[in-house]
Amino acid sequence: MTVAHHPADELLLSYAAGTLDEGMSLMVATHLAYCPRCRGLVREAEALGGHLLDELPPAAVSDTALAAVMSRLRADDGRAPAAGPALEASPLAPVSGIRVPQPLRGYLARDLAEARWRPVAPGLQQTGLVVEGAGSRPVLLRINAGRTIPEHGHRGSEYTMVLAGGFNDGHAEFRPGDLCAVGVDTVHRPVADLDGDCICLVVSEAPVRFTRLLPRLIQPLMGSGL
Amino acid sequence: MLLAVASDRDEAAFAALFSHYGPRIKAFLMRTGTDAAIAEELTQEAMVSVWRKAVQFDPSRAGASAWVYAIARNLRIDMLRRERRPELDPNDPALVPEPEESADRKVGRLQDEEKLRQAMADLPDDQAQVVRLSFYEDKPHAAIADELGLPLGTVKSRLRLAFRRIRKVVGEEE
Numbered sequence: 361m362t363v364a365h366h367p368a369d370e371l372l373l374s375y376a377a378g379t380l381d382e383g384m385s386l387m388v389a390t391h392l393a394y395c396p397r398c399r400g401l402v403r404e405a406e407a408l409g410g411h412l413l414d415e416l417p418p419a420a421v422s423d424t425a426l427a428a429v430m431s432r433l434r435a436d437d438g439r440a441p442a443a444g445p446a447l448e449a450s451p452l453a454p455v456s457g458i459r460v461p462q463p464l465r466g467y468l469a470r471d472l473a474e475a476r477w478r479p480v481a482p483g484l485q486q487t488g489l490v491v492e493g494a495g496s497r498p499v500l501l502r503i504n505a506g507r508t509i510p511e512h513g514h515r516g517s518e519y520t521m522v523l524a525g526g527f528n529d530g531h532a533e534f535r536p537g538d539l540c541a542v543g544v545d546t547v548h549r550p551v552a553d554l555d556g557d558c559i560c561l562v563v564s565e566a567p568v569r570f571t572r573l574l575p576r577l578i579q580p581l582m583g584s585g586l
Numbered sequence: 587m588l589l590a591v592a593s594d595r596d597e598a599a600f601a602a603l604f605s606h607y608g609p610r611i612k613a614f615l616m617r618t619g620t621d622a623a624i625a626e627e628l629t630q631e632a633m634v635s636v637w638r639k640a641v642q643f644d645p646s647r648a649g650a651s652a653w654v655y656a657i658a659r660n661l662r663i664d665m666l667r668r669e670r671r672p673e674l675d676p677n678d679p680a681l682v683p684e685p686e687e688s689a690d691r692k693v694g695r696l697q698d699e700e701k702l703r704q705a706m707a708d709l710p711d712d713q714a715q716v717v718r719l720s721f722y723e724d725k726p727h728a729a730i731a732d733e734l735g736l737p738l739g740t741v742k743s744r745l746r747l748a749f750r751r752i753r754k755v756v757g758e759e760e
Contacts, residue, residue: 363682368742368746369745369746369749369750370727370742370743370745370746370749372749373717373720373745373746373748373749374720374726374727374745377659377720377721377724378659378660378662378663378671378724379720379724379725379726379727380726381669381726382669382670382671382672385671385672386672389672389673389674390672392674393674393675393678393680393681393682394682395682396682396683396684396685399674399684400684401753403647403648403652404752404753404756404757405749406648406652406655406656407648407649407651407652407702407756408702408706408717408721408752409652409655409656409659409721410648410649410650410651410652410653410654410655411651411699411702411703411706412655412706412717412718412721412722413607413610413611413614413651413654413655413658414610414651414699415703415706416610416613416614416617416722417613418609418610418612418613419609419610419612419613419616419622419625420609420612421608421609421612421626421629422626425604425608425626425629425630426601426604426605426608428630429604429630429633429634429637430597430600432630432634433600433634433637436638459680460680461675461678461680461681462674462675462678462680462681463672463673463674463675464672465680466672467672491669491670492668492669492670493667493668493669493670537682
């Protein structure tokens with residue numbers, strides 16, 4: 361399986377910079393699981409991030425900081441060094457025959473076959489995903505085999521990544537891992553392939569998000585809770 | 587040094603990492619307007635993660651600075667933006683594997699500091715600016731567009747062009 365349709369370079373760069381919101385990051389990170397090419401690009405962008413970190417004029421850190429960190433680390437001693445996080449077996453593979461890779465799998469509460477699919481049009485159902493952050497709201501869309509989504513336009517950029525099955529939008533064919541990006545001016549009429557339901561992750565780019573980093577974290581750090 | 591921390595739990599090597607990265611992580615966090623005292627707390631938090639996660643450091647996948655950078659970036663997202671950071675799981679059995687040859691050879695050139703420095707220095711100012719606003723100030727495309735009074739499409743194309751130029755200087759791509 362080779363992925364043919366990739367996120368634009370600037371999306372990969374911004375994923376590495378950490379500026380995409382959670383929904384968009386989820387989309388890009390899940391694409392990476394399908395796509396060695398884009399993993400390579402993100403590695404390059406993170407190398408740039410490492411270089412930019414190195415280049416920063418250092419800010420003075422207090423004399424006691426290292427000692428404070430060391431004493432926390434010594435308190436860890438005796439604990440076995442953490443191995444990678446244990447992987448939960450995919451609950452999805454055997455039942456619905458769909459292998460949903462991480463990180464998307466971690467966002468799914470239950471098997472895709474049992475998800476609460478809400479009908480939105482004939483042959484078309486969707487179910488929402490819960491993200492913590494503000495911004496774009498990712499949904500899973502299911503187009504029944506062979507069904508057509510009526511011609512429609514878009515209010516903003518919209519990204520659709522195939523997880524199972526496939527569709528053809530009249531311009532190109534999209535199969536698992538492929539990302540279809542459409543802008544405001546795009547009108548299209550996707551038709552699901554005949555080899556089963558087409559399940560997609562859909563993220564609509566959120567309206568402007570302005571970062572204003574307020575020290576909301578002061579509470580958790582002080583241990584006072586919220 | 588990261589490898590010494592990973593395999594031997596070498597405290598002297600960790601102290602050396604701390605003296606290099608600690609002040610830079612703090613500076614990095616302060617770029618988003620974070621108060622110095624909070625940035626200091628978070629820097630300690632980041633260095634604790636460096637120690638704990640050192641066993642996961644894989645030099646065939648990333649250079650040390652890129653790896654530390656990713657920890658600082660994720661901390662910024664978790665703690666300052668209060669969002670989850672969806673990340674690839676390299677051990678996921680559902681992952682489509684890489685073709686054999688790709689990784690090792692590439693990482694060598696990615697860590698070529700001199701080339702990266704040159705690549706950044708050679709970027710046209712307008713492209714370097716959007717790269718810095720992204721990496722240092724955590725500004726999404728729309729916020730950059732707003733701040734610079736540019737159409738969103740222009741911000742995206744500047745980032746795209748910058749990334750392409752950097753890749754061209756650093757490697758043999760395109």
